[in-house]
Amino acid sequence: MTHSPVLRLTGAAFTHPGGAGVAGLDLEIGRGEAVALIGPNGAGKSTLLKGILGLVPRTAGTLELGGARASERPSHSRNGMVAFLPQSAELDADFPISLEQVVMQGRYRGLGLLRWPGRADRAAVAQALDRVGLAQLAKRPFGELSGGQRQRGLLARALASQPALLLLDEPFNGLDQANRDALVETLRQLKADGVAVLVSTHDLELARLVCDSVVLVNGTQLAHGPVDDVLTLGNVQECFEGVEVEIDEHTLVVPGHEGH
Amino acid sequence: MTIVDALFSAFAIPFMGRALVVMLVLAVVAGVVGVLVNLRGLEFISDGLTHAVFPGLAIGLAVGGASGLIPGAAIAALAGALALTWLDRAGVTSDAAIAIVLTAAFSIGVIVVSKSSDYAGELEALLFGRVLTIPPDQVLPLVAVSGVALVAVVVTLKQQLFRAFDARGSRAAGDSALVLDLVLNAAIALVVVAAASTVGTLLVLALLIVPGAVARLVTMRLWWLFPVAAGFAAVAAWLGLAAGFAVSVGAGVDVPAGATIVAVFVLGYALVLAVAQVAGWVRGSGVGRSGFEPLPPASDAPRPARTGARRPAAPLEHAARARRAGEER
Structure with missing residues (x-):
């Protein structure tokens, strides 16, 4: 095959x-x-x-x-x-959003307009953060992370969509x-x-x-x-x-x- | 007149009760929509929409009297939303382009109103609103218009926030930038329609911008922005109405209620800004991202902390910063 x-x-x-x-x-x-x-x-x-x-x-x-x-x-x-990892420097560091919420954006495509994230989505986000080694920083504001951590966070967002x-x-x-x-x-x-x-x-x-x-x-x-x-x-x-x-x-x- | 009379008893009077209902609904919706305006840096486009509504109000009034205000404003606002969305996507969203559109619209409105027999009175009502004289049969349409705006934003909220944070990522994930921009601009337009009939076209912008700016000062938690903005707007609207009643009835000074409402909004912003400054100084680091919230403990080589001299951004500064963020339309 x-x-x-x-x-x-x-x-x-x-x-x-x-x-x-x-x-x-x-x-x-x-x-x-x-x-x-x-x-x-x-x-x-x-x-x-x-x-x-x-x-x-x-x-x-x-x-x-x-x-x-x-x-x-x-x-x-x-x-x-397809998932895309942009350069983190393109994003607004002052935007009030946590790392976990950024990674959750990777799940939105599967949710559509009306559904909100559920248990499976939260599990996928936790798994993606764990995979890039940032699980302990999930609640931190995205803009307060180092450049490398932000890049890994965006990679986690890409992974959360399971591309x-x-x-x-x-x-x-x-x-x-x-x-x-x-x-x-x-x-x-x-x-x-x-x-x-x-x-x-x-x-x-x-x-x-x-x-x-x-x-x-x-x-x-x-x-x-x-x-x-x-x-x-x-x-x-x-x-x-x-x-x-x-x-x-x-x-x-x-x-x-x-x-x- | 006592404070209790102004804050509570006054609203037993039918016209005050109607004004409170409309303003509370409007304040909550404007607060929610205003957070997105703040995050997307759409303050100047919102200003353009408030002016675009003016000829619609004027023509609606000329054609259908008071009952023509909302339909006229709605048509003008939605046309304005379409025009500004198109300008935005065509890459001509310069401040000059918006300024040209809004002043052209405003001049059309003034020409239409000038043909009225009561030119001065009509103009004043359209510019400064008539929140205390809302006819009973207009309460439901105003609430309905606000409700449609709220539903439009809530249904697309996840995607709107994604687009506000990372426009290219949002498009790569399959979101339609055109649809999201149209929905948001239409929601802003509908809030402008409802607010223009109450606080007037000159003061509408405060309802859209101040609550979101206050929320940005109070919290850096994304989902808290919305209840904080809506709560601030509701309390400020209530206090503004009460203040207008107290000054007009208690002190005998005739003051438009729309103006007192907006004055309370701006005073509230100034108060929150001052408290945020003090909170930042107490922490010894100036004002951070939010004046009230300390940063969580760092556990892994955080990026350098913001400079201590940083101050919280004024509402229009958020707009400039968002535009600088290189958002792709």
């Missing part, structure tokens, strides 16, 4: 109404697989993630989720399959070593549980420790394959358009770029 990949992009392009976008995407991610998405700022990494979420229109090719074709228009629903595909946008930006280690361990557990992961990152350590393959993009897909095959100096220099880059086992140093 064969399983459909969780995500399959075939000749796909995602384009903002203003014209910017990313094209030529051919990619499959199966259950328990993780793929790193690497490229310079403005390469279309976030556009690709938003396109999968249905927030940016797909202007070419096909997108399949769990074997089913998604519509071409930006859709408001991906049938609960088949998890999208992460630069999850390691600004994290200290302890939070990076915790995030890596959580991602490994998720893979073991069969969750497919697509992560936008500059962190080669994350790519090597967690991901099975790498996609290099800069407006279009430049390379895709196993980490060690794709992350060569030549490929990375081509991707970053002649910018002087340094690369070793753990880091990708790109002058003028954030990240590692």
Whole structure:
């Protein structure tokens, strides 16, 4: 018996109404697989993630989720399959909300408008917080957590929705070593549980420790394959358009770029 | 006249009783809706809606007399909600755009009212309301309009809060930003309709903004914001009516009740703000996120505490901050 990949992009392009976008995407991610998405700022990494979420229109090719074709228009629903981890710095630290309440938002899609969280939802939230190691901080105001804790809290929110595909946008930006280690361990557990992961990152350590393959993009897909095959100096220099880059086992140093 | 007379006995008089019923319902609903206005930073859009209602009130009055006020205001408010939602999604929600819309609407209202034979009287009633002269047959429509606004917000409350906190996350989770914005703007519009008939279009904004701002000062617990805002609004509305009655009947100074209600709202905000400042100083850390609540103990490397000099934000500062939060429409 064969399983459909969780995500399959075939000749796909995602384009903002203003014209910017990313094209030529051919990619499959199966259950328990993780793929790193690497490229310079403005390469279309976030556009690709938003396109999968249905927030940016797909202007070419096909997108399949769990074997089913998604519509071409930006859709408001991906049938609960996809969860997204934004960068925590985008959120208002003054918003009066606890970590536990943030994680509960991951359950809202399944509840709809009229139902309110019940025992099963609270259990799922507790489990997600436990999984990212923040159960003891559940009642704390979200804005009072450290940057790394907030990022892990948002990961818990994504986990609470029990997705088949998890999208992460630069999850390691600004994290200290302890939070990076915790995030890596959580991602490994998720893979073991069969969750497919697509992560936008500059962190080669994350790519090597967690991901099975790498996609290099800069407006279009430049390379895709196993980490060690794709992350060569030549490929990375081509991707970053002649910018002087340094690369070793753990880091990708790109002058003028954030990240590692 | 004693204080007891003003606070309790006065409301046995039919017109005072009707005013109290309408104001209590309106205050509770405005308090709940106002929390979302505060969290989303929609204060200026709310101001735009209050002005958009004015020509509807004026045309309704001209066409149908007093009974035309609510239908006229409702049509204008819902049209305003649609226009502002569209402007917002079209990316032209600059303060200038809203200002242009609201002043244009207000000028239309003034032109319509100027054709009335009792120009000054009608204008005053529309601007400052007529809470003490609400006809008995208008109580039910006002309560119904407020009720619809409350139901609209309560049904979408989880999703509204999700969108207020993380607009992109909300959309990624399948929520329709268009539907949520339309529902919230329509709820604000309906509160404006009900309030414009009571405290008037110039003072409506206080009912929508002050309770939410007070709640933000009092608590940082999300679900407590709503009862705190509604409770504050209800008490302030009651005290404002009583104050208006005492000044007008007891002291013989004719003061519009809508104005005394709003004055009590603002005084209440100032009082809470002062207490929050003192509470912050007593804790030795200035005023924190909430003036009254100490932070829970940290158990795992919390982010740096807020600076001691931080003061609680004024209502319009919350709006600016929310806009800065980079919300995606």
